[in-house]
Amino acid sequence: MPHDHSHDDDHPHALLPPEPALRVKALQTILVGKGLVDPEAMEAILETYERKVGPHLGAQVVARAWVDPAFRGRLLADANAAMAELGIAGRQGEHVVAVENTAGTHNMVVCTLCSCYPWPLLGIPPAWYKSDAYRARAVREPRRVLAEFGVTLPEGTKVRVWDSTAEVRYLVVPMRPEGSEGLDLAALAALVTRDSMIGTGLAGAPA
Amino acid sequence: MSRVHDMGGRWGDGPVVPGPQGMVPVGAEWQRAALALTLAAGGLGAWSIDRSRHARECLAPGDYARFSYYEKWIAALADLVVATGLVSRAELAAGAADPAPPHPRLFTADKVAPALARGTPYRRETGVAAAFAPGDRVRTRLPARNAFVPGGHTRLPGYAAGQVGTVILGHGAHVLPDANAHGLGECPEPLYTVAFAAADLWGAAEGTGDEVTADLWQSYLEPA
Known part of the structure; x- marks a missing residue:
């Protein structure tokens, strides 16, 4: 039977300098020098995640679902098809399920085993989402974690925490705030925070 | 039987510290390089996301606990390029490699947008x-x-x-x-x-x- 334990000193990464900046630089020098990485591809990747892909995309999806019942139905039935209508697709969002918050159920998303996250909808994950504290605690004490985000749920609302253990990625559709009737799509999307689509926040109240 | 990454339900980690809404800055220059290098090297197709997750999980528990997110990525990337024979231990130790022609499956800049948009359906x-x-x-x-x-x-x-x-x-x-x-x-x-x-x-x-x-x-x- 294959065995895949490696002892501490067997890890090749230990051959690189310990300081992170020097470590990355050394590895980049080797990979680029060996023709294994194209520095221009690195720039294009950063351009994507620093300028193009972020929670404004997920917010467009949520705002559309709030105003368009047919779209909402399609989103809940087949999120990828609904996202595609808005031109949203990509890596780490190949299999999306949208879960809707209601008065009865509050949804919250975590990845306890690593940091799986719906990148095409929300961009790269925030530090807290990747933290040991969130990964460890979100499943056992979600309400205490919510309190740390300033969120207290009404009496009678149950919490369902989705642990992203496969390639399925979850988008929380927050409840539409009171007083948001009559706002246009852009104004509604501005109420949809990143955290409200992870389930650690609620959509903002209109100003 | 367990590995260090399997931390759901663990006690003792302290509070979660929320951050600003909106797009998340990748961070310092080395963190930007770690993100881009990992995705660009992944574009070679030499390993699956499952294998790369396992490489991160196989970090020694002490390292896993003390490494930040992108430090885990870069350590796992170094381990993967050696495990797949793309880079030798000697090259890692030297911090340099003999120049080589582009790999036949080099993830070039023109491939980035379509590949990120397509993803890898499972x-x-x-x-x-x-x-x-x-x-x-x-x-x-x-x-x-x-x-x-x-x-x-x-x-x-x-x-x-x-x-x-x-x-x-x-x-x-x-x-x-x-x-x-x-x-x-x-x-x-x-x-x-x-x-x-x-x-x-x-x-x-x-x-x-x-x-x-x-x-x-x-x-x-x-x-x-």
Whole structure:
């Protein structure tokens, strides 16, 4: 039977300098020098995640679902098809399920085993989402974690925490705030925070 | 049987510290390089996401705990390029390599946008029949472990091992990470979302009716 334990000193990464900046630089020098990485591809990747892909995309999806019942139905039935209508697709969002918050159920998303996250909808994950504290605690004490985000749920609302253990990625559709009737799509999307689509926040109240 | 990454339900980690809304800055220059280098090297197609996750999980527990997110990425990337024969240990130790022509599968800049937009779908057609349907009660494997490789990759969290829950979603067949991470083939099988009562998982729930779900492959489950 294959065995895949490696002892501490067997890890090749230990051959690189310990300081992170020097470590990355050394590895980049080797990979680029060996023709294994194209520095221009690195720039294009950063351009994507620093300028193009972020929670404004997920917010467009949520705002559309709030105003368009047919779209909402399609989103809940087949999120990828609904996202595609808005031109949203990509890596780490190949299999999306949208879960809707209601008065009865509050949804919250975590990845306890690593940091799986719906990148095409929300961009790269925030530090807290990747933290040991969130990964460890979100499943056992979600309400205490919510309190740390300033969120207290009404009496009678149950919490369902989705642990992203496969390639399925979850988008929380927050409840539409009171007083948001009559706002246009852009104004509604501005109420949809990143955290409200992870389930650690609620959509903002209109100003 | 457990690895350090499997931390769901662990006590003692302290508060979660929220951050600003909006797009997340990648961070310092080295963190930007770590993100871009990892995705660009991944574009060679020399390893699957399952194998790269396992490489991060195989960091020594002390390293895993003290390394930041991108330090884990870069350490795992170094381990992967050696494990796949792309880079030698001597080259890593020297911090330099003899120049070489571009790899035939080099992930060039023109490939970036289409590849990131396409992603890597994990759903597969399979002859494995779905054994469960929404509403079915199932019991998960105990202990959480890779059935092929001791200490190998699995996506059954320890806290959900040996628990009874209810299937709430079927996702069709997906690549089985337990096999794919170890070069044993994709072995696709039906994937389900299973909901567990928080009261069952933790002894007492924070709130009445609270649940935790996990996405679990058919071979992790038996009828309950």
